[in-house]
Amino acid sequence: MPGLESLRLDHAPALLAFERENRAWFAAxxxxxxxxxxxxxxxxxxxxxxxxxxxxxLFHVLVGDDGEILGRFNLVDVADGSAELGYRVARKAAGRGVATAGVREVCRLAARVHGLRTIRAATTLDNAGSRAVLARTGFVPVGEETFDGRPGLFYVLDLGGSFGRERSGTES
Known part of the structure; x- marks a missing residue:
């Protein structure tokens, strides 16, 4: 079963393979x-x-049983109890709930381990898959923006509700 792990030095070969294999898919x-x-x-x-x-x-990778990286789930600009979420999932894992599960888990870690209260995210309007993942994981659209000439939306997630605020002190 795939597991979300904090990015480490030894992930480099698998991460590079993930990025190379999915370059055209991501660029779309x-x-x-x-x-x-x-x-x-x-x-x-x-x-x-x-x-x-x-x-x-805070970088995270979703690692399959065979050590292959199936996705990246990053929290950047971490400050004042907030961060911005970015994620990407391998083409072969798309449409199977991997992105939704990864976003849920990184949000859980953000609240319980890192003590964050809110997470921001953004996507273009033509990225229906990403918009669906954000909606399924509780993100709420809060504004419009243009990203590289493409219309998009900003989202916010309040981590207080189902993600809880208690801190475990360790990642699981």
Whole structure:
């Protein structure tokens, strides 16, 4: 059964494979990372892990039983009890509830482990899958915006309700 894990140094090979295999799939709904991302992947991965140590960003990967990465679920701009959610799921895992389960779990961790109170997210109007995931996980649209020339929505999730505020002190 896939499990959500905090991003670690040893995830690098599987994460790079995930990004390469799904590059065109992701580029259909979000801006492409560009060639430099792949050429400088190892250095970037180490730098992100260093930044993660500050608590300003919290990266998670959904890892399958075989060690393959099926998705990324990131909390960035963590400050004052709030963060912004970003996520992407492998094409072969799309449409199977993986994104919804990953978003639910990262929200649970955000509330119970990291003590966050709200999470923000955004997506374009033409990304029906992402809008559905956000709706299913309790995010509420709060405003409109244009992303790379495409109309979109901002969302907010109050973590007080079903995610609880108690802190366990450990990730599970």
């Amino acid at each position: 709904s979000v801006p492409d990372r560009g060639d430099a991302y792949f050429e400088e992947f190892e250095e970037r991965h180490r730098a992100l892990l260093d930044e993660q140590e500050t608590g300003a960003i």
